[in-house]
Amino acid sequence: MFTFAILSQIALNGITLSAIYILVALGFTLIFGVMRIVNFAHGEFAMLGGFALSFFYVSLGLHFLVALPIAAVAVGAFSLVLERVVYRRFYQREMPGMIASLGVSIALMYGGVALWGTHQRSIPSAFSAVYTIGPIFVTAERVVVIGVCLVSLALFYLVLRFTRIGLAMRVVAEDRITAEAQGIDTVATYRFAFFISTAMAALAGGLIGQLFSLSPFMGLMPLVKAFIVVILGGLGGILGAAIGGLVLGLGESFVSTFYGASAAQFISFGLIIAILLFRPQGLVGRKEG
Amino acid sequence: MLDFNGVSISYGAVRAVSELSFAIEPGETVALIGANGAGKSSILKAIMGIAPIRHGSIVFENGKLDGLRTFQVVRRGIGYSPEGRRVFAATSVIENLHAGGHILPRPQVPARLAQVLDYFPRLRERAHQASGSLSGGEQQMLAIGRALMSRPRLLLLDEPTLGLAPVMVQHIGEVIRTVQAAEGFAVLVAEQNAVWALKLAGRGIVLEVGHKKFQGRSQELAQDPVVRAAYLGTD
Numbered sequence: 001m002f003t004f005a006i007l008s009q010i011a012l013n014g015i016t017l018s019a020i021y022i023l024v025a026l027g028f029t030l031i032f033g034v035m036r037i038v039n040f041a042h043g044e045f046a047m048l049g050g051f052a053l054s055f056f057y058v059s060l061g062l063h064f065l066v067a068l069p070i071a072a073v074a075v076g077a078f079s080l081v082l083e084r085v086v087y088r089r090f091y092q093r094e095m096p097g098m099i100a101s102l103g104v105s106i107a108l109m110y111g112g113v114a115l116w117g118t119h120q121r122s123i124p125s126a127f128s129a130v131y132t133i134g135p136i137f138v139t140a141e142r143v144v145v146i147g148v149c150l151v152s153l154a155l156f157y158l159v160l161r162f163t164r165i166g167l168a169m170r171v172v173a174e175d176r177i178t179a180e181a182q183g184i185d186t187v188a189t190y191r192f193a194f195f196i197s198t199a200m201a202a203l204a205g206g207l208i209g210q211l212f213s214l215s216p217f218m219g220l221m222p223l224v225k226a227f228i229v230v231i232l233g234g235l236g237g238i239l240g241a242a243i244g245g246l247v248l249g250l251g252e253s254f255v256s257t258f259y260g261a262s263a264a265q266f267i268s269f270g271l272i273i274a275i276l277l278f279r280p281q282g283l284v285g286r287k288e289g
Numbered sequence: 290m291l292d293f294n295g296v297s298i299s300y301g302a303v304r305a306v307s308e309l310s311f312a313i314e315p316g317e318t319v320a321l322i323g324a325n326g327a328g329k330s331s332i333l334k335a336i337m338g339i340a341p342i343r344h345g346s347i348v349f350e351n352g353k354l355d356g357l358r359t360f361q362v363v364r365r366g367i368g369y370s371p372e373g374r375r376v377f378a379a380t381s382v383i384e385n386l387h388a389g390g391h392i393l394p395r396p397q398v399p400a401r402l403a404q405v406l407d408y409f410p411r412l413r414e415r416a417h418q419a420s421g422s423l424s425g426g427e428q429q430m431l432a433i434g435r436a437l438m439s440r441p442r443l444l445l446l447d448e449p450t451l452g453l454a455p456v457m458v459q460h461i462g463e464v465i466r467t468v469q470a471a472e473g474f475a476v477l478v479a480e481q482n483a484v485w486a487l488k489l490a491g492r493g494i495v496l497e498v499g500h501k502k503f504q505g506r507s508q509e510l511a512q513d514p515v516v517r518a519a520y521l522g523t524d
């Protein structure tokens with residue numbers, strides 16, 4: 001049964017999952033790194049992204065690849081209202097921030113129930129083509145998912161590494177007061193980081209809605225995955241998130257193919273507990289000073 | 290150019306500085322000297338809007354600074370090299386300097402960067418190294434260079450000689466003098482190393498637990514028997 005074709009098919013599925021997990025985890029770790037908020041509502045921004053995509057793509061009939069970024073920007077913009085009203089008061093205060101964001105998470109989830117009901121819906125496939133590359137089948141849908149993730153990751157990297165606002169985010173993450181003493185408006189920097197983070201979550205949510213299904217409760221899965229990726233890869237880095245995401249996505253794909261989905265969940269959480277016990281800084285992370 | 294008018298600084302119930310007044314003229318260097326806890330850092334932090342002031346006001350070039358946020362103070366023309374250097378350890382030397390130039394219009398950044406690297410050639414050799422891997426003296430140069438990036442008209446230096454070897458202490462003093470002669474900014478330097486600070490500065494203010502104990506021209510202070518005994522470690 002371990003033919004090359006099967007193995008590559010499983011790997012491809014795994015990479016698709018990985019791409020989404022990395023997208024979710026990067027935003028999650030960005031907010032933690034820059035403002036020290038463990039954002040429990042991160043998954044709900046993914047959920048909102050799914051519904052926003054459904055609105056722009058299904059209801060308004062925009063092209064999928066136009067609707068997706070618009071949905072992400074819309075969710076990012078909406079999240080700035082919450083940033084202003086709730087999050088801003090909790091920056092650099094991990095415990096209260098965690099509880100506040102848990103509140104936001106539940107409020108958004110049930111807000112979603114009130115607006116859209118509890119039944120699962122789906123976003124009709126935007127791309128139906130199937131390509132065969134040698135022995136493997138590649139659906140256009142998966143190509144789009146991987147492509148969107150790669151482009152976003154590349155953009156994220158370039159912004160963080162080579163732009164003024166990217167450097168501002170990095171130094172604010174390192175030492176807020178000293179960053180402000182360089183003339184950097186740290187509040188504006190926070191707002192930007194928050195926007196990027198929730199917009200990336202929304203992007204991932206749109207892709208999840210397209211691949212799987214849409215429901216007000218769909219935010220839990222991405223949140224849990226973000227936690228696992230961050231524990232695997234260590235908090236804060238792009239490289240860590242990429243490695244953590246790949247390990248998780250590929251691992252899940254292989255284990256669930258051969259042993260079923262519940263075995264995959266069992267093993268990924270078992271792995272997490274083992275890592276927390278024996279290598280708390282993550283697979284590639286360094287110990288925090 | 291800077292007027293410190295009856296300023297009190299408190300942290301909760303702890304009063305660090307009480308109703309202190311002094312002024313700085315354009316281009317001059319003033320030293321704040323005093324023992325641990327005298328309130329030197331608090332004064333610089335109050336100017337930067339990092340420590341809150343309770344009474345009084347701080348005026349810079351006819352505009353009030355108190356009430357401004359720290360980044361706005363920088364935009365008014367003040368550069369700050371904090372105590373303990375606080376370089377961004379995970380970012381490179383060049384990126385630290387870029388952060389210091391955050392308020393410059395983008396097209397001016399490369400020229401200013403080249404200029405600051407000319408002032409500190411050691412930093413040019415280390416340009417792409419992570420700042421955390423620099424020696425203490427190099428980190429101090431970086432902290433000062435970073436503060437210079439924004440072309441300040443007033444430069445605040447908090448303990449620039451702390452923990453440095455004598456050669457380095459002397460070198461830092463020379464660089465500050467050279468750059469100041471070229472650019473004409475004023476300097477307010479907080480130091481425990483009173484001998485060094487009074488050599489650098491034209492005037493000195495001696496602080497004792499938040500109060501002004503003495504002030505005067507540096508030579509006079511350096512010769513005053515009471516000051517010498519208490520702060521210069523000589524008699």
Ligand SMILES: Nc1ncnc2c1ncn2[C@@H]1O[C@H](COP(=O)(O)OP(=O)(O)OP(=O)(O)O)[C@@H](O)[C@H]1O
Binds near residue numbers: 300303323325372
């Ligand atoms: N963040 C703070 N919270 C509470 N008290 C503080 C704080 N910062 C300073 N203080 C207190 O204010 C007083 C003045 O401190 P400051 O740091 O200004 O002194 P300093 O002259 O710079 O001393 P040093 O030479 O040790 O740097 C001290 O009694 C100090 O304990």
Ligand SMILES: [Mg+2]
Binds near residue numbers: 330
């Ligand atoms: Mg001090």
